[in-house]
Amino acid sequence: MKSAAFLAAWSRTAAFIAASVLSLIFAQASLASTNWPSDDYDPAIPTLSTVLGYEPGERITWSQDVRRYFDALAMAAPDRVRIVEYGRSWEGRQLFYVVISSPENIANSEGTRAGMHALRDPRSTSSAEAERLIKDLAPASWLAYGVHGNEISSTDAAMMTAYHLLASRQDSRVPQILERTTVILNPMQNPDGRDRFIHRFESALGLEPSSDRISAEHNEPWPSGRTNHYLFDLNRDWFIRSQPETRGHADAVLEWLPIAFVDLHEMGSDSTYYFAPEAVPYNPHLAADQRASLELFGRTNAKWFDEFGLDYFTREVYDAFYPGYGASWPAYFGSVAMTYEQASARGLLVRQYDGVELAYASTVRNHFLTSLGTLETVANNREKFLRDFYNYQQTAVAEGSEGDIQAYVVPAQNDQNAVDRLGALLASQGVEVDSATESFKACGAEFAANSLVINLDQPAKRFLRTLMDRETPMDPQFVAEQERLNDKNLPDEMYDITAWSLPMLLNVESVSCKQRVTTNAKVIEPGVVPTPDLPTKATVAYIVPWGERSAIQLLSHALRDGLAVKSSDRSFVHGGATYPGGSLIIDVADNPESLHESLVAYVKKTQARVVAVDDSWVTDGPSFGSRKVVRMNAPRIALAWDEPTNSYSAGNFRFVVERQFDYPVTAVRVEQLRKADLSRYQVLVLPDSSDGYADALGEKGVARIRDWVERGGVLISLARATRLLADPGTDLLATRREYRLDLLPEDDAPDTELTRVPGTALDQQAFGVATESREANSDGVGGAQLLATVDQDHWLAAGVAPQLHVLARTSDVYTPLRQNEGVNVASFASAENVLASGHLWERNRKQMAYKPFVMARKLGKGRVVAFTQDPTVRAYQEGLNVILANAIFRGAAHARPLR
Template sequence: MSSRVARYSFILVFLPFILCHPVFAESLWPAPEVSYRSDIPSVESVLDYPSGHHITWSADVTRYFEALQEAAPQSVKLVPYATSWEGRELFYAVISAPENMQRLEEIRANMHRLRDPRSTSAVEASAIAGNTPAVTWLAYGVHGNEISSSDAAMATAYHLLASKGDARVASILENSVVIIAPVQNPDGRDRFIARYMTARGLQPDADPLSAEHNEPWPSGRTNHYLFDLNRDWFIRTQPETRGHADAVLEWLPVAFVDLHEMGSNSTYFFAPEAEPYNPHLVAGQRSNLERFGRNNAKWFDRFGVDYFTREVFDAFYPGYGASWPSYFGSTAMTYEQASARGQVVRRDDGELMTFRDTVRNHMVTSLATAETVATNREQLLTDFYEYQVTAVREGRSGSIRSYILPPQDDQAGVDRLASLLVAQGVEVGRAEVGFSACGRRYPRDSIVIDLAQPAKRLVRTLMDAQVEMPEEFIAEQERLQDKRLPDVIYDVTAWSLPLMLNVQADACEQSVVAATRAVGVEPPPGAVAGGPASVAYLVPWGSRPAIRFLSAALQAGMLVNSADEAFVIKDREYPGGTLILPVRDDAESLHAQVASLAEQTGAQVIGLDTSWVTEGPSFGSRKVVRMLPPRVAIAWDVPTRAYAAGNTRFVIERQFDYPVTAIRTADLASADLSRYQVLVLPETGSAGYAGVLGESGRDSLRRWVERGGVLLTLGNATRLAADPAADMLAIRREHAALPGADADGNPAAEDPAPAVVPGTNLDEPAYAEAIRPREVDPESLGGALLQATVDPDHWLGAGVARELQVLARGSDIYTPIRLDKGVNVARFAGPDTLLASGHVWPANRRQLAYKPFVVAQPVGAGFVIAFTQDPTVRAYLDGLNTLFMNAIFRAAAHARPVVR
């Protein structure tokens, strides 16, 4: 086909669409007084289509920014900051006036001087604020299927570099440095585009029922491991987030905006955010949110674009891109544009919304944000400095002045927590001598975090056991809950790092007086103590490095045994689960291999010259089991919740370097699973497993367990095994408990309601009870950390702390298992001690008390192990890792597969 014929064919195909949408014929920027320089390449000149006409692949976004840098190297600099799991490079673009570009290092250094008022006086800070351009950070496309923002990033950059007639641009370039991160999630974006292109028909279809608007599992929102990158900022599990956060800390912008999309039937959201605000945000930040919002509104009013503020998207959870920068002093915001999820969509009100509309709107707010920073440059820099001043002052005089983490059994967990904080700009020290503080004595090597530092508010936000929401806000949510109306709690209400990592962290009301050395980002390396062993090497169980060591040793084909119970040898007690690597023939080779694995994994290994055990099981006891390398499978695809499947796979594969086979859930119904020893069922969406597996698939799964398989159900996947029709788990999911329920969960007996009932006289409490529904699920939890107690006598509890913190979400509550059927390996605490952090509805607190978190039930030669809450959520519950990995490795070791 000739190029002329191809061109005519394109026109014929898209002419009806163009005629219906004359906006395509207009300039993307709605103001007619603006024109553009010819020496700066437009999107069309590089990618062969105008801005907003097509959804741009991540590689083409890169190609366009490279063209801008090539055309205007004096005003644009591209900086790579990370590589995605699938190998795509992430970068940000620095844009400013040529004279500012020549002093970028000075500008960055000045921001770090403002960051520390202990070494920068108020007079020096005033001078810096008077002559330093302020940094605006615009971040686009953290969710891959929120497609307009990355195209808006290109349009924004082009406008800043090429526009003529926009009076703001000169001021923006002169008074600020604009940093654009155009694609935060290239893997997810390209997944979305590939699926969209596959579903696209003759012309873009506006019908929201069209396949092009309905993504198949797992959608493009997430990255390769199906993580929501917008929840990962303080836990730093994903390379995309780690690199981005490091870059932001390098520049310390005064304003940070994360540009998103939401449902098609909304309009546009920008700051101020909804209640509740995190109490560690300061008044100046809240007033600046108003400042940015008002300028955005001015431009939307000019162009006739609808918007709203304050109703949703609260500023409470610190793990968003639009919240985490707040804790070094930035004004951080989220902008949300209604999504076309394609090139055009028909909204419920009948209006057509084009992709081009959505790109334009994000472009408008991007430029308005840069304008606000440029116009208020000196004030924002002064506010940034004052944030640090007050943080240090509060740290010196507050009710908590230091956090102290003494050495403890899971020292790797302590080191991980310390390194997490250091990576986020927190000053952390390790004591070189013992010291006394807050009424107790701490040994050498205790971790010390003095709060008289600029990062004080971040430390309090991440380390405090409880970050309080306003009482009036909670009261309103409970009022809504009582009427079974949806609450407006947007995300989890608990995220305390010491609780999630199950690490002791003492809050102290005084500063520590002791010599310390700075803690680095990298944790201490592993090593072999005691030199080459003549009898065995021991790896104490209960830490991430120990699990990594086991994973590596099994894959290397090494002989590894493990004790179910604690034991004492040479006056040292070793926890249950401790790995035992016997020395057999080639002792020298084994030592080299063990030493290499210790260094690689961070594990602490002890070499022994005797096997004489003075307490607990000896090495030849039946309570010592051989650890074999299980083949592990995970259910993948519908109906699993993509987040859950990806998070679980990530924990096993990337945190512990153990391979997992992902099997499409529909294939499990007929698959030969005899090659696998462990199958993990992650949490599901609303559908559940029963409909996909069917009766035959469910029965096949049970037969596999009976022959020696280990089935792990996580969160609401437990519904499948607990269903009486499955007959795999002798627990049941509960309805909401009613007032007067007895220990069996049965309300006071009442006769079936006849057609006519006796009359009643109601008062207010009686009315509330009269309208209460029967047989409904418990109220859903947004996310709170609950305390659970572990049974020390079961092998699943080997090496596990006696008390754990569990992130509870959703509405599932289960009955305990009876002792003749199985074991409640971990159960929730009583109602008075249940809540460790966050908010729980009062009725949930009563009903969850003493209910199981982990249940183990033998089924034939295998086991069903049910976690009633997901232990792998967001990969940040490190304190649950030993229990979860015991369910994989130790359960497989205890199963007795039937030889066929």
């Protein structure tokens, strides 16, 4: 039952009653489809119904209609509304944000941005000048909606919020909000996923919405609308910036530097509403006053939820530890950033566990309430938040010049392309990064030109520490509690990965220095990777050193253009220079006359290094015509798609190969793999799958795949897809998945259906054994970076670093292959050294030691390659790109199908 205060408050409004069959549903929502309790709205501002033909929350709004409504608002109030496009989604939909404020603030938008950037750098802005700016600025409050496409209500709430800000003539907060702040709404961060969800929902909708969770409208087919076109979770992409939706949004945030940022989400249908303060663990590199400010927002939201008799919770589940969320990344530039979560209707109506029916209109209303509550909080605390913002920068600079780490040096190294991309990635996020123009001494070592120098006496100091440090520590008490829960086989409270060090993800060396580093250097421009010297024209061949992503891209372009390319399994020396295994050899005689022009174009596009040679004499290692040099081909790649694949894994792999390697992939539904002719394909990839492939493929499907491999195909498994290869029934790879350490199945266990079982006498230790979980899996791995060593003698290791950092997210552990059964190409390090960063349960640490990360086997004329962890997770692990590319391209080159 709603409280009397709630009913009285809503009775002051005019209810928007839909003249359709849905009207009964929205009546059940206790007038949830109405706007803020005020019956005085400016008729000059168009309502949702006048533009789109329905009331707020009555339907789920398509992305193009969202834009149509905001265009109507901008046309009605051009002096108070501006729409700014910041990009296009993968599928070509507009990405835009909306600026709403007073006419004066809108006219002075450039001055607002300039003022915020002045506050961002206390090295050039004095305290007196900062105080003047604090008195005058109308800073941005940023509300970001719909990053997950099937979390639908926040986008409709964005339209409701905009209408209220422009049309309300009774809400006393609105003039203060518009005069004191600049409101920025990003109505939908993921239009591709949103429209995917709406299409499937409306396709399943009948005469009236069903609240039954087993109804088709509440069960999304694979893949869900949560993700973007490449099936990425955009809420994990903010610092790696792999997707256009994130890059454009993050660039816009950096341009405005809002003092408050909220990411509005949905969660499971059986919950209520969540808002800040956030849960532990809290990232130690954030400032104390940022967390203290979260309570101001929480109390304002709570006040309005109490007014309307709505339930909520705080300080649970959603933490502020991982820096790649939309609700955490802005905090590293001084913003107060937070997450809001609304129980989802996942449609227009859903029945909750207690029988209460939750209407979509109610979920829209709740996000509308917190949107206004957030803006109210900023308006009431504008000067405090601006002063905290300036203080954040001051203390960051001071800490960077006085702390235990005052600089990082990323040495020039074999994978210089990765070094350059690291510098460009940091620079694109407001970090000051230099590239040394000459060799220099620092930190007790010598460094070559082109090394990166990153001094920490800059405003981005805290951001740098959380991305560049090997480890971001969690609160010891929190970790101890997670260990206790794990010992009792209870779910832990770690929400996302616990390790994300950028140097490790790119597998490049980074040196921490205790003093500031000074050397001759040039500033790295945001997002700019330098192009190496263009090759001169060769008379015999061109050599492309292997081991960099840029070389993979060049290979892709060359193969797609039909050029003849060879690759050496081993390193070799030519002209006094040593070239790593895998290096490409492109003979002039075997290619068209336009070869040189093609390679110059490739270098400009990929930044690959290409060396022209006028003789073929090799002084050490395989000659160009050796049997250890294989001719590369242009393999057709089939990727298992649809159930039971993990959609993230399928999308991540496809993105890495198509957008980081520049090579096409064909998605093939698993159902087709049961019976399809795979003879046109040279490579088949099975992405991660928690449900497994055995049942989906069936015995005949597995037999067809095995036959295809034996005839010369290359089968690659990622993470839990390796279970199929290790299954004794398929025996594609002579490895077996292990039970959890010290836990074996009880062959002599009594029949649990017996009425009586033998009696036992237990002591404390025996009690622990008796209550142990008998599940086969090892303890869950939430996302730790592990160290793996590489067998440099195998062709899969050509050009691969001797040691790799692997982001582990599955607890599957496999037995090593015996020498007569295949090769353990990469294996995890010893128990003492396997954990490179993050948190790993003690049993996992011991069990994963020396177990394989990459296994390979020759099967008939084909090859089988298994990755026990997914090397393409979130497109993070560029340091694993070479070994993945080897599995694809060199695997196809080493297979021997009948020609």
